[in-house]
Amino acid sequence: MPSSLSIAAFAAPLIQLAAAHGYVSGVTVNGGSWVDGSNPNWYYQPEGTAPDTPGWKALNQDNGFVSPDAYDTNDIACHKSATPGETYITASAGDTLTLYWNTWPDTHHGPVLNYLAECSGECTAATADGLSFTKISEAGLLSGSNPGTWATDTLIANNFTADVIIPGSLAAGNYVLRHEIIALHSAASANGAQSYPQCLNIQVGGSGSTALPAGEPATDFYSSADPGILFSLYTAFTSYTIPGPDVWTA
Known part of the structure; x- marks a missing residue:
């Protein structure tokens, strides 16, 4: 597992492009070996020279986001013009994936959400518009308000990491994990929320027998007027409604 120093060094070129935001640079399973995610800067490498990884590759070289006016496009699934990763993270039902963001700004408060979509065949041949996702966490x-303490603050405090537990009864198969942060610092204005979806291929083993629910396409998750999307972070509030479908509790 790389140290925080090595993660920062890996991220430095992208931070020079945009001194904020981030991407999932890698993953470990149950604290084991590091698996690369997807670095947007690979887009600038000569064709065929970028490494094959489980992370979906997208046109987010500006380290940017998907805005509410694009919620009805496939960009909201796995980021802008995303294409599937070439390999898989290997895990079993009940395992804990630790996702490492290269960085995340402490001003970008908001929720962290995780979804799974089962692939029809190989996820390496999937398309963003062919995935139906189920929210798993x-x-x-x-706590607090204006702006309060958020899941993103926990991510930053934990060395820019977020844990995702694969449902313990999940049937073996090929899945796409959709991991997302929604930054709310500008969400008081229409079209101000910022979605940062990240997708990775996972090959799940084990003896689980519960099928993932049918789910829904990412284009059905959110609308620009949802209370968790149009939200005034820098005012007094007592609650926050996390947007999207209900969590599957199998």
Whole structure:
């Protein structure tokens, strides 16, 4: 597992492009070996020279986001013009994946959400518009207001990491994990929320027998007027409604 120093060094070129935001640079399973995610800067490498990884590759070289006016496009699934990763993270039902963001700004408070979609065949041949996702976990406002303490603050405090537990009864198969942060610092204005979806291929083993629910396409998750999307972070509030479908509790 790389140290925080090595993660920062890996991220330095992208931070020069945009001194904020981030991407999932790698993953470990149950604290084991490091598996690369997807670095947007690979887009600038000569064709065929970028490494094959489980992370979906997207046109987010500006380290940017998907805005509410694009919620009805496939960009909201796995980021802008995303294409599937070439390999898989290997895990079993019940395992804990630790996702490492290269960085995340402490001003970008908001929820962290996780979804799974089962692939029809190989996820390496999937398309963003062919995935139907089921939400498996979420975290949002933890305490306080204006702006309060959020799931993103926990991510930063934990060395820019977020844990995702694969449902313990999940049937073996090929899945896409959709991991997302929604930054709310500008969400008081229409079209101000910022979604940062990240997708990775996972090959799940084990003896689980529960099928993932049918789910829904990412284009059905949110609308620009949802209370968790149009939200005034820098005012007094007592609660926050995490957007999207309900969490599957199998």
